Amino acid sequence: MDTALLDLPAPTAARLRRPGWRDPRLLAGVVLVAAAVALGAWAVRSAQETVPVYATRGVLVPGAAVGSDDLVVVEVRLPDLASAEYVSAARPLPEDAVALRTVGAGELVPADALGSAADVALRPVAVPVRSAPSDDVVPGAVVDVWFTPKPPMSSSGDGKEAKDDKGAFAPRTLAAGVTVAEVNRPDGTFAASGSAVVHVLVPQDALAPLLAALSADGAIDVLPVPGPAGR
Structure with missing residues (x-):
């Protein structure tokens, strides 16, 4: 065996030094912990604020x-x-x-x-309806207003309504997708004989045909728009 190998000094283990307060790594860790605590406190405080x-x-x-x-x-x-x-x-x-x-x-x-x-471009119109409106016709609901003209009596004098081949007396829409502002339903002793009145908010360009229908001979119905659009 070569004795030269036995004469080599044994290596000494390096000792770990405890980091001091001036160690950059320790300072960086302290800063990160402080930032995390501050961020968490801000998040909790923000979540509780109303x-x-x-x-x-x-x-x-x-x-x-x-x-x-x-x-x-x-x-x-x-x-x-x-x-x-x-x-x-x-x-x-x-x-x-x-x-x-x-x-x-x-x-x-x-x-x-x-x-x-x-800023309001709508006008309220009171619309008397011939039959009791649906329970879905409430303030805030969206409805369509229909008018059915009453055909004139025949010229023969037999008391029968004249037939119209051109559909001039067919039901037609007066206002579509208007909002209900108020509903007056008859109650008590007047429920059977009285008619309901639905107040609708009508754009100005739809006022003329609606007001004309109110003074014409015929019947008006207010129909709720089904689905989310009618809520």
Whole structure:
């Protein structure tokens, strides 16, 4: 055996040094931990913060005056950007606020759903109907208004209605997709003989045919639009 190999000094194990406060690695770790704690605290605090906004007590229809009695204050958690989309309860309502579009009962009031009366392009019209309207015809519902003209009596004097081959007396739509503002249903002793009146919000370009039909000889029906569009 070669004795030269036996004379080599044994290697010494390097000792691990405890990092000091000035060690860059320790400082970087402290900074990361502090940042994580601060971020977590901010997230928890943000999740617990609420903002006061208005919600409706009942259905709001276009053109209806809106006051504090029509609304209720609710505390909700909303991101900063989303909170600007709703009417804040931290500020008073304008005195002349009106609804510009339909807002369902219990819903948060969107900021663009309120305005002034000058912004409303609809006009309320009271429409008496020949038969009791459907239970789906309620404030805020979307309906179609139909008119059925009454054919004139035949010239023979037999008391029969004249036939119309051209369909001039066929039912026709007066207003499609209009919103119901109010419904007056007869009750009590007048339920059998009285007729219901449905107040609908009509665009100005549809006013003329509807008003003409109201003064004409015939019958008017208000039919609810089925599906989500009618809510």
